[in-house]
Amino acid sequence: MANTDTEGVAGNLTHPFLDPDGDKLREECGVFGAINAEKAAAATALGLHALQHRGQEAVGITSFDGKDFISRRALGHVADSFSSQEAIDELPGSMAAGHVRYSTTGGAGLRNVQPLYAELASGGFAIAHNGNISNSLALRKDLVGKGSIFQSTSDTEVIIHLVATSRYPTVADRLIDALRLVEGAYALIVMTPEGMIACRDPLGIRPLVMGKLGDSILFASESVAFDVVGAEFVREVEAGEMIQVGFDGEIKSLHPFGNQKARPCIFEHVYFSRPDSSFAGHSVYEARKAIGRELAIEAPCDVDLVVPVPDSGVPAAIGYAQESGVPFELGIIRSHYVGRTFIQPSDSARHSSVKRKHNANRGLVAGKRIVLIDDSIVRGTTSLKIVEMMREAGASEVHFRVASPPTAHSCFYGVDTPERSKLLAARMEIEPMREFIKADSLAFISIDGLYRAVGSKSRDKACPQFCDACFTGDYPTSLTDLAMSEEGTGELPFVDPKAA
Ligand code: SF4
Numbered sequence: 001m002a003n004t005d006t007e008g009v010a011g012n013l014t015h016p017f018l019d020p021d022g023d024k025l026r027e028e029c030g031v032f033g034a035i036n037a038e039k040a041a042a043a044t045a046l047g048l049h050a051l052q053h054r055g056q057e058a059v060g061i062t063s064f065d066g067k068d069f070i071s072r073r074a075l076g077h078v079a080d081s082f083s084s085q086e087a088i089d090e091l092p093g094s095m096a097a098g099h100v101r102y103s104t105t106g107g108a109g110l111r112n113v114q115p116l117y118a119e120l121a122s123g124g125f126a127i128a129h130n131g132n133i134s135n136s137l138a139l140r141k142d143l144v145g146k147g148s149i150f151q152s153t154s155d156t157e158v159i160i161h162l163v164a165t166s167r168y169p170t171v172a173d174r175l176i177d178a179l180r181l182v183e184g185a186y187a188l189i190v191m192t193p194e195g196m197i198a199c200r201d202p203l204g205i206r207p208l209v210m211g212k213l214g215d216s217i218l219f220a221s222e223s224v225a226f227d228v229v230g231a232e233f234v235r236e237v238e239a240g241e242m243i244q245v246g247f248d249g250e251i252k253s254l255h256p257f258g259n260q261k262a263r264p265c266i267f268e269h270v271y272f273s274r275p276d277s278s279f280a281g282h283s284v285y286e287a288r289k290a291i292g293r294e295l296a297i298e299a300p301c302d303v304d305l306v307v308p309v310p311d312s313g314v315p316a317a318i319g320y321a322q323e324s325g326v327p328f329e330l331g332i333i334r335s336h337y338v339g340r341t342f343i344q345p346s347d348s349a350r351h352s353s354v355k356r357k358h359n360a361n362r363g364l365v366a367g368k369r370i371v372l373i374d375d376s377i378v379r380g381t382t383s384l385k386i387v388e389m390m391r392e393a394g395a396s397e398v399h400f401r402v403a404s405p406p407t408a409h410s411c412f413y414g415v416d417t418p419e420r421s422k423l424l425a426a427r428m429e430i431e432p433m434r435e436f437i438k439a440d441s442l443a444f445i446s447i448d449g450l451y452r453a454v455g456s457k458s459r460d461k462a463c464p465q466f467c468d469a470c471f472t473g474d475y476p477t478s479l480t481d482l483a484m485s486e487e488g489t490g491e492l493p494f495v496d497p498k499a500a
Contacts (some may be wrong), residue, residue: 204239292319
């Protein structure tokens with residue numbers, strides 16, 4: 001069995017992503033896998049394209065042709081490297097898995113682009129991971145001490161070494177053995193010569209869904225990936241569930257980690273997932289509108305227009321407008337072609353990528369009292385620029401409503417957050433935040449309001465129904481690497497998720 005690995009470099013290496021100011025939380029990865037598919041690599045490329053919003057820095061696809069694993073990896077977008085027939089023809093076989101990413105733990109660079117691959121005693125092993133292992137540095141230190149040699153700086157490689165050193169006879173048992181040592185968040189797609197394994201961490205923090213297209217079984221981070229390949233959504237992979245699919249079509253489901261109450265990431269509802277996906281049993285679009293309705297009840301505003309901050313604020317703004325009876329209008333127009341940094345004709349144009357991305361609909365907002373609806377405030381710099389833009393366009397009052405509670409804590413589960421000291425809500429109470437963004441008023445949805453909007457009566461304080469740690473600081477797992485770094489007991493450098 002051999003592994004062929006080709007690396008490509010897309011034309012535009014410096015995508016400024018969706019948020020050129022780094023003022024949004026960014027989901028770090030999306031995964032897709034297909035087995036028993038006629039054109040597994042083509043389906044994977046298409047599925048990854050639908051998940052592009054989850055990671056725009058690099059992409060990789062690995063296929064298995066019954067004998068060999070073949071990998072192709074590149075920096076840039078899916079379409080840059082996997083849209084041609086030639087690229088797909090390089091990835092033959094009925095099983096393939098792929099990954100789009102920003103960098104979390106491990107940093108950028110082709111050697112960290114997934115799926116990662118290793119030749120184990122049992123044969124080839126390819127793994128694509130969405131999430132973040134919060135004890136990866138501690139595990140890595142232990143493994144290196146026992147002689148493991150790492151090829152990348154990715155936390156995912158820890159799983160490969162744990163599988164390689166496990167003493168159980170089958171790959172599935174070795175994977176279970178490995179994952180028992182891992183803490184944090186993971187949605188995994190694994191390929192072996194026997195078939196595909198999909199697995200979600202015991203709390204189901206990161207999403208993973210299962211689909212079907214004829215005889216082929218698919219797995220993806222979001223249901224929207226099934227829509228684009230013409231597959232049907234079957235169900236979510238449950239928290240702590242491991243699903244094995246063989247080349248004979250047999251499907252086995254295991255729950256090897258006991259039955260803990262699921263705590264999926266509530267921010268998937270707020271921002272990460274595409275609105276045309278479903279998550280935790282709900283339409284993301286409908287959940288966002290419900291968040292807007294709750295926000296209108298909790299924080300009404302006497303204004304002429306409800307204006308979304310595009311695009312992520314749109315569904316919540318629709319809900320806010322419907323509940324309040326205030327007209328919804330597009331007072332900000334977003335350019336969909338923000339890309340490279342341009343030579344600017346004047347100093348005044350240079351400073352703001354926000355101005356390239358958003359422009360005021362001047363004729364609409366001039367003389368009007370408006371309320372802006374956005375999904376979140378992270379550093380606050382974009383919010384400030386947008387409020388200023390509305391005032392420059394002649395708005396007589398600019399109020400701000402946020403469709404999530406204040407983001408006051410960093411995420412350690414696979415979402416790129418600035419270090420805590422850079423989060424506006426970690427530094428300030430609401431009134432100083434209002435002054436900082438120069439709005440006439442500022443309000444956030446409450447944590448219970450957010451829970452109500454996504455289908456719960458209220459937040460269960462003893463055992464919350466979601467991970468909401470970036471709002472509450474209530475992390476659902478231990479954070480070993482962070483604790484060791486803060487205590488200075490493990491000589492482990494703290495890996496700032498933003499710098500990683
Ligand atoms: Fe999601 Fe926030 Fe939890 Fe991270 S900390 S998994 S962004 S809810």
